[in-house]
Amino acid sequence: MLLLVLLTVITVAANARSTSVKQSSLSFFYVIPLGTNGGLDENNLSSYLLTSINNSIPNSAYISLDGGTIRHGIEIAIKQQSLPLNTDKEIFIREQIKAYLISHGHLDHITGFLINTPNDKSGKFIIGLNQTIKIIRDHYFNNQAWADFGSTGLKTYDYQILDPLSTIPAPIVNTDLDVRIFRLCHTCPFLSSAFLVSRRNQPSASILYLGDTGPDDVEKIIQVDQTTYSPRYLSQLWKEMAPLVAANQLKAIFIEVSYPNGRPDHLLFGHLTPNWLLKELNVLKSYHSMENVKIIVTHIKPENGAREKIIEQLSRGDALHFNFVFPQQGQAIWL
Ligand SMILES: [Zn+2]
Ligand SMILES: [Zn+2]
8 A cells, every 4th residue: 555655656756747848849859768777677777769850750760878678668668659559669679779879888778788689680880988889899799798799790780989089979870860979987997978969950959868977076087006086077078068058959968866865975886866966967057057958867776765765855955946857667758
């Protein structure tokens, strides 16, 4: 009974927040969350399908932002009618997911993609930082952990390595989308990354997707001589995003909150809490008001009522300056 009441409360809270992400003739992007959690449940791990919208109709060519859960997420999306009821998930994965943008090499961001590789269609790109691509090549596609589906083996996929220092967007093949990459601190010395995805020929619309990241004030990089420094990658990212926010071009920021408040900094393991998220978002807000940018909260660790606590902690005080969205698996978001 208590569980039922709790579930009702969560649904109400989630619905209250999702009213702002319904279909609108002003929408530029269509997002299907295939997985929204930060671990444990293998059926609901970080993965977001994204496509452009033309004349209020989502384009059939999707990209996948991370690939934690794929097949099960598509099943849920079909049930929720975020995809047509007659969608064949096999054909959808082969024909309609055109590229995989992987933020970092952790399993919770890549397992669904890996498991589905044997049936995938060739000619697709895996897109990421050089370091992430190297992890995929050396640790998964190595003919030991898994067959080599990359360009040195079965050639199902090619690698598209993005340079975080380049300011020129790279085209995502077979889509009308372009992408830039940014570095993030997560588990030193390995980096995570953020993707800025924009509509080609329509630079008035972009979304920013961040993989796992810790806060600038906590994250340090250990150098070869064992000294540390703070790269402050989030500050750099906010500085780059400020003109887009000011020009009303940035429609949404997908960013993680793994734990509720109260978690000690030394146990963050490269993740954010609501307070740390607010501290970071306030840096961006110091450049420009954020009222037109949806903040899509990803990667909540499904432990000890974390989801309800995080929703509650992001619904008062300073959080009211931001337009938070708590995505649900399979439930489409119009941006
Ligand atoms: Zn991670
Ligand atoms: Zn993760």
